[in-house]
Amino acid sequence: MDPVAEHQQAESPARTHLSQIPGFTWTPFERDDLPEVADFYATVESFDRNPERTSLADLQDFWDSPRSVPEEDTLVARDQSGRVVATAWSGCNRSVTDVREVFLGGAVHPGLRGRGIGRLVLEWELAHGRAWHQTSRQEGFGPLRMRLLAPVDQDDIRDLATRAGLAVARYYFEMERPLTDIPNRDRPEGILITPWDPDLADEAREVRNQAFRDHWGHTDASPQMWADRLAATAFRPEWSLLARDADTLAVVGVAMNCAYEQDWSDDHRQGYTDELGVLRDYRGRGVARALLVESMHLFTSAGMDAAALGVDTENPSGALGLYEGLGYRRRASTCIHELQECAGASRFTRWCPSPARAAHVPGSPATPAR
Structure with a gap:
């Protein structure tokens, strides 16, 4: 049996259950569907008070990425009037093999919850991820890791995830500080803080990868993943920064800053530090602090009202203390539920404990509630 047919056969029961919802x-996402899908997510995420919102630009970035296969990994449900009422999203990261990641991002309209639809959506998402892993796995490939992100207080989706076998793996704080009383620029000795330079993008990717390898949930960014990140609508190169060794000019730290306009209100706009990384040998010298302070000044010059970022509450580098010391305060909490299959398992009943390393999936929108 060819891999496509084998994949379809493996997930067929779960797909049949979806088709039986009266x-x-x-149907798979089409690009022309995306404006309606974005409106649907806006409704869902507003109802759920999700701190991370999904924009039309996010969906278009996903669709246009060479890494994405929306015709396989997504489904959109319409009711008899043609209205979008649910999505099923099992995004398989095909560009890395050491860990085979699947992002679970489906949703159900708030008015249709409590009918078991979310359970069937998650059933298909898990079946799709497993089938993809089973039919495309090769010798030397790593374990399958499926993740779902939810606000901490969103009991319905978290209960659904737990019952499906996705245990809580990590908690995150969304943090913010007003752009008032910004600290003065204080350059660490022997370090230059310079604007983002596209000619150094690949060096910055390697620094980012090295800096995060001791962090939970980390996956090295492949060249294609990095290209997607740099091409994303939200990325702001004019706000982003490099830290460089003053003697060698080697890149030793990076601040990737973004504008998630879907999270803004009319009177409150944020500059968001999406990734902040410093090489281990340069930690403890104030490099991360200098990158954040310079970012605040750039945000202020751009007319932003606040600086924001997210942090793993168990970050091993002491990042939470750094952020709190700079005036960032928690405004929301999210958590990751995770299910992982051991590499080489012949059936999907053997599951590994969550590894005590690695982080979020770059470019993935937050998982709305079902």
Whole structure:
């Protein structure tokens, strides 16, 4: 049996269960669907008070990425009037093999919850991820890791995830500080803080990868993943920074700053530090602090009202203390539920404990509630 047919056969029971929901028609995302899908996510995420919102630009970035296969990994449900009422999203990261990641991002309209639809959506997402892993796995490939992100207080999706076998793996704080009383620029000795330079993008990628290898959930960014990150609508190169050794000019730290306009309100706009990394040998010298302070000044010059970022509450580098010392305060909490299959398992009933390393999936939108 060819891999496509084998994949379809493996996930067929779960797909059949979706097709049996009365009044729903399920089809893969088409690019023309994206404006309606974005409006649907806006409704869902507003209802759930999700701190991370999904924009039309996010969806278009996903669709246009060479890494994405929306015709396989996504489904959108419409009711008999043609309205988008649910999505199923099992995003398989095909560009890395040491860990085979799947992002679970489906949602159900708030008015249709409590009917078991979310359970069937998650059933298909898990079946799709497993089938992809089973049919495309090769010798030397790592374990399958499926993750779902949710606000901490969103009991419905978290209960659904737990019952499906996705245990809580990590908690995150979304933090913010007003752009008032910004600290003065204080350059660490022997370090230059310079604007983002596209000619150094690959060196910055390697620094980012090295800096995060001792962090939970980390996956090295492949060249294609990095290209997607730099091409993302939200990325702001004019706000982003490099830290460089003053003697060698080697890149030793990076601050990737973004504008998630879907999270803004009319009177509150944020500059968001999406990734902040410093090589281990340069930690403890104030490099991360200098990158953040310079970012605040750039945000202020751009007319932003606040600086924001997210942090793993168990970050091993002491990042939470650094951020609190600079005036950042928690405004929301999220958590990751995770299910991981051991590499080489012949069936999907053997599961590994969550590894005590690695982080989020770059470029993935937050998982809305079902």
